[in-house]
Amino acid sequence: MDQISSQAAAQAAATPGTVATPAAGLEPAAPAAAVSGDGQAEVLLDARNLKKYFPIYGGILRRVVGQVYAVDDVSLQIYRGETFGLVGESGCGKTTFGRTVIRLEKATAGSVSLDGQDVLALNDRDLRRMRRRMQIIFQDPYGSLNPRMPVSDIIGEGLLAQADAENQWGKRSVRDKRVGDYLEAVGLRREYSRRYPHEFSGGQRQRIGIARALALDPEFVVCDEPVSALDVSIQSQILNVLSELRREFHLTLLFIAHNLSVVQYFCQRVGVMYLGTLVEVASVEQLYATPRHPYTVALLSAIPLPDPRIRKKRLVLKGDVPSPANPPSGCRFHTRCWLYEKLGRPENCVTVEPALRDVGGGQQAACHYAEYVNPSAVQEATAAQDAVATAAAD
Amino acid sequence: MDQRSSLTPPPALEEIEAAVGSTDYEVSLVSLNQWQLAWRRFKRHRLAVFGSILFLTICAIAVIGPFIIPFDFYTIPEPLKFCVGSTVLRAASGCPPSINHILGTTGGLQRDLLTLVVNGARLSLTIGIGASATAAILGTIVGGVAGYFGGWLDNILMRIVDVMLSLPLLFVILVVAKFLGGGNWFVVMLVFAVFGWQGIARLVRSLFLSLRSEVFVDAARAVGVNDRRIIFRHILPNAVSPIIVAMTLSVASVIVGEAFVSFLGFGVDITQPTWGNILSNSLSFIPLGNWWWPLFPGLAIVFTVLGINFMGDGLRDALDPRSRD
Numbered sequence: 001m002d003q004i005s006s007q008a009a010a011q012a013a014a015t016p017g018t019v020a021t022p023a024a025g026l027e028p029a030a031p032a033a034a035v036s037g038d039g040q041a042e043v044l045l046d047a048r049n050l051k052k053y054f055p056i057y058g059g060i061l062r063r064v065v066g067q068v069y070a071v072d073d074v075s076l077q078i079y080r081g082e083t084f085g086l087v088g089e090s091g092c093g094k095t096t097f098g099r100t101v102i103r104l105e106k107a108t109a110g111s112v113s114l115d116g117q118d119v120l121a122l123n124d125r126d127l128r129r130m131r132r133r134m135q136i137i138f139q140d141p142y143g144s145l146n147p148r149m150p151v152s153d154i155i156g157e158g159l160l161a162q163a164d165a166e167n168q169w170g171k172r173s174v175r176d177k178r179v180g181d182y183l184e185a186v187g188l189r190r191e192y193s194r195r196y197p198h199e200f201s202g203g204q205r206q207r208i209g210i211a212r213a214l215a216l217d218p219e220f221v222v223c224d225e226p227v228s229a230l231d232v233s234i235q236s237q238i239l240n241v242l243s244e245l246r247r248e249f250h251l252t253l254l255f256i257a258h259n260l261s262v263v264q265y266f267c268q269r270v271g272v273m274y275l276g277t278l279v280e281v282a283s284v285e286q287l288y289a290t291p292r293h294p295y296t297v298a299l300l301s302a303i304p305l306p307d308p309r310i311r312k313k314r315l316v317l318k319g320d321v322p323s324p325a326n327p328p329s330g331c332r333f334h335t336r337c338w339l340y341e342k343l344g345r346p347e348n349c350v351t352v353e354p355a356l357r358d359v360g361g362g363q364q365a366a367c368h369y370a371e372y373v374n375p376s377a378v379q380e381a382t383a384a385q386d387a388v389a390t391a392a393a394d
Numbered sequence: 395m396d397q398r399s400s401l402t403p404p405p406a407l408e409e410i411e412a413a414v415g416s417t418d419y420e421v422s423l424v425s426l427n428q429w430q431l432a433w434r435r436f437k438r439h440r441l442a443v444f445g446s447i448l449f450l451t452i453c454a455i456a457v458i459g460p461f462i463i464p465f466d467f468y469t470i471p472e473p474l475k476f477c478v479g480s481t482v483l484r485a486a487s488g489c490p491p492s493i494n495h496i497l498g499t500t501g502g503l504q505r506d507l508l509t510l511v512v513n514g515a516r517l518s519l520t521i522g523i524g525a526s527a528t529a530a531i532l533g534t535i536v537g538g539v540a541g542y543f544g545g546w547l548d549n550i551l552m553r554i555v556d557v558m559l560s561l562p563l564l565f566v567i568l569v570v571a572k573f574l575g576g577g578n579w580f581v582v583m584l585v586f587a588v589f590g591w592q593g594i595a596r597l598v599r600s601l602f603l604s605l606r607s608e609v610f611v612d613a614a615r616a617v618g619v620n621d622r623r624i625i626f627r628h629i630l631p632n633a634v635s636p637i638i639v640a641m642t643l644s645v646a647s648v649i650v651g652e653a654f655v656s657f658l659g660f661g662v663d664i665t666q667p668t669w670g671n672i673l674s675n676s677l678s679f680i681p682l683g684n685w686w687w688p689l690f691p692g693l694a695i696v697f698t699v700l701g702i703n704f705m706g707d708g709l710r711d712a713l714d715p716r717s718r719d
Contacts, residue, residue: 104612131618143609148428148631157627158617196427209613216617 044252045078045101045220050110052093052100056325068325070096072276073110075356078220078269083246083253085267085284087260087299089321093276094256095139098222101254102134103127114220132162135213139225141205145197152193155179155212162216182211185248186241203234207241214245222254227262239266260303264288272296275324275332278356282363292365292373294339301382315382330354331368338381339369432635435712442708448701452694456515465509467667487682498686500675511690514667519698521583521668522649528587530641533594534630540595541602542625552599555592563589567651568660577663582655586648594640601633608632635713642706646699653695669695 051072058065071093078084086094099105101112103119112119114134122130138144145154156175163170169178180190186207197205206226213221226242227235239262246253257263263270263284270287272280272295280293291297301315317336322328334340334349348368356366367373436442460467491498497507536555540548571585605611611628619628649669655661656670664671669691676687 099612102616104616128618128620131616136613136616138609138613140609144613146610146614146628146632149627150427153627157614157619157623161618161620161623198428198431212613212617 041079041082043077044080045076045112045114045254047074047076047097047101047112048110050074050076050097050100050112051108052096052105053108066325069276069327070324071100072327074273074276074278076271076278076281078252078254080219080252081250082269083255083267085263085270086254086256086273087258087263087270088273089299090258091321091324092273093324094273095224097273098136098224098254098256102131102136102220102222104136128161131158132216133218134220134222135216135218136222136224137206137209137213137226139229141202141209141229142197144209145205147197149196150193151183151195151197151208152176152179154197154208155182155193155215158212158216178215179211182215183208185214185245186211187237201234202230203237206230206234206238210238210241210245214249214251217249218251220252220254222256224256225258226255228257228259235262242266260300272299275321275327277332277366279333279367280363280365281356282365286361286363290363290374292359292363292370293333293367294337294373295333296365297373297378298338301378313382313386315378316385331366333367338385339367339372339377342377342381342384343369343372432712436708439708439711441704442712445701445704445708448697449705452515452698452701453519455512456519459512459515460509463506463509463512465506467509467513487679488684488687490686497690498684500679500684500687507687507690510667510672511669511694514669514672514691515694517579517662517666517668518649518652518670518695521579521586521652521662522645522698525583525586525590525648525652526641526644528584529590529644530594530637532587533591534598534633534637536591537595537598537600538602538625538630538633541599542606542621542629544603548599551595555595558589559592561589564651564654567655568658571655572660577661577666579662579666579668582652582661586651590644590648594637594644597636597640598633601636602629605629605632635709639706639710639713642702642709646702646706649695649698649702 051074052070053067053072054070055064056066056068057063074093074097076084076097086097088094096105100107101119103112103122107120110120114130117130119127119130119134149157156179159167159169159175159178168174176193179193183190183192188204188207188211192200197208200208206229210226223242227238230238242253243266245251253267255263255267257266267284269281269283271278272287272293274295280287280291280296282292287296288300291300298315298317301312305312315338317338319336322332322335328335328350330348330350330352331337331340331354337349340346340349346368352368354366354368356364357370359365359370365373488499488504489495495506495508497511499506500510536551540551567585567589571582574581574585606629608628611624614624614628652661652668653670653673656668657674659671659674662668662671664675672691673688676684676691679687
């Protein structure tokens with residue numbers, strides 16, 4: 001694995017002219033995940049009933065007075081070789097989910113297994129070994145590199161921590177070679193290893209972050225909004241690099257994003273989160289063609305069009321996201337749900353929390369009335385909302 | 395303009411890329427690390443450079459001065475009967491600055507003041523730097539442990555700091571220095587160290603608390619780096635600048651504090667000269683018209699403290715990662 005054909009990556013990187021939409025220049029994601037011989041996709045990451053609550057301290061004694069339900073009972077399977085997109089508004093818990101899965105946060109409850117091994121139960125020594133197989137690329141290219149360390153140490157440090165008799169990463173020469181290889185793999189020059197982070201641009205820094213994660217040769221990588229802090233023109237470069245590398249290293253990615261058009265081009269399956277819960281899971285094609293959760297519909301309706309002349313009728317959600325410290329009863333989305341209003345406020349939306357259930361074709365949605373979500377219903381809701389808006393304007 | 399562009403057509407993008415090497419156009423000529431950048435900023439701070447030169451000169455005098463000046467500290471000279479250019483008997487009140495004794499002589503034993511001030515510099519600076527460095531190390535350890543590990547350990551350590559900060563410091567130092575030290579400079583230095591680390595501990599704790607949650611620390615943890623390396627390679631190097639600044643400024647305050655304690659007669663005794671006890675001894679001779687005895691050790695303190703403060707100010711600006719040049 002030491003030999004990296006950096007040609008492809010360098011090629012992907014060398015597209016400074018690509019502006020326009022972030023996904024421009026990307027080929028659509030391959031339709032199917034890696035499927036083993038008998039046609040059955042193999043689960044690599046299996047999160048079950050994962051919960052992460054953050055305590056809220058208050059009073060002079062700093063007692064726990066409440067909890068933020070950042071991730072509340074999320075179950076999710078990611079298949080080997082696929083790129084799973086996780087989308088949702090800011091604060092919906094998608095980043096916390098990603099961090100908890102690789103044990104950067106301690107889970108409150110639930111289980112996570114990677115390739116059959118229980119990640120949350122590992123002791124320190126086994127966890128360190130496991131870290132080689134699961135990595136993370138961070139959102140902030142500025143904060144994620146230690147300003148006092150040269151690039152060779154930033155990337156080489158993981159190798160040093162994971163050194164053993166087999167890989168010989170404890171040796172400086174072996175490590176330096178590998179650092180150089182991975183710098184080239186992400187489209188940077190080997191010689192940059194002597195430099196310090198402040199000498200690089202945001203896009204270059206993000207490449208260093210990618211090299212750091214991939215140098216350990218992981219199978220599973222959490223990409224925590226890896227492009228959202230970058231200029232649009234740089235976003236496509238970084239996505240291209242990631243796209244090349246995931247093919248070359250057969251990576252399985254959890255791609256956390258809030259940009260739906262990026263997800264559409266980059267992922268095979270998508271999960272939608274709202275207030276700490278997973279409300280819909282579907283393949284990209286299904287999700288964008290036939291969303292089955294009212295929240296997903298609203299989210300898709302908010303995608304900006306690249307053409308300013310087109311006026312799009314949007315389905316705008318009323319109100320703000322409720323506090324994750326005190327989520328609404330029943331379906332967490334009912335306070336803002338257009339379908340709830342349209343169906344005449346059915347009682348079970350307020351009393352019964354809907355579970356994620358199959359709604360056909362492998363698509364899952366957590367809505368009691370997922371079957372009522374269809375294009376004509378959406379159109380009606382948008383029209384009704386328009387009428388209200390017009391009336392209010394008058 | 396038109397003509398020029400027609401003479402040399404602009405190279406195609408591909409050519410530029412081929413020349414520069416695929417992706418990167420930003421190639422800086424020299425690669426500087428954070429310390430080199432800080433040094434560059436420091437050099438531009440004129441007052442700081444002046445302060446450093448002043449302070450380093452005083453340090454140099456303290457180190458090599460006693461070997462150069464003509465009088466030995468431990469040999470007490472023959473008392474002078476007459477001062478230069480005077481026929482009045484002035485043995486009791488000492489002689490003003492003259493060719494032989496350029497800072498004058500003390501009253502009583504008529505010792506050369508230059509010898510005293512130069513020898514005093516050694517102890518004053520040693521106590522100031524030694525106590526500050528020890529305090530900085532103690533404070534960094536305590537603050538680092540409290541900030542990194544948090545929890546009950548943090549609570550206990552910070553309550554100890556609170557208690558120590560609420561003591562009337564000067565009074566405690568006076569008592570402890572007198573009864574434990576008996577005038578020994580090393581004990582005085584330790585007393586200042588033991589009662590001087592609390593501020594730095596608080597500073598370091600807050601630095602560790604905020605650095606602990608930096609993304610690059612998460613990143614290190616994600617690749618399997620252990621706590622020890624995270625503390626020493628990630629957190630401490632990023633906390634060092636404010637610690638250096640705080641330590642530098644505390645050197646000045648320890649020098650003043652030591653002078654004050656010795657002046658009151660509770661610090662280092664006269665067999666070991668410091669600027670403070672030289673000042674203290676001059677007290678009874680001021681009414682006899684001996685102005686030079688208190689003046690010169692006083693000036694030595696003023697210039698040292700001034701130099702250190704200018705230097706600390708410059709260091710603060712130079713080491714601040716937010717200041718860009």
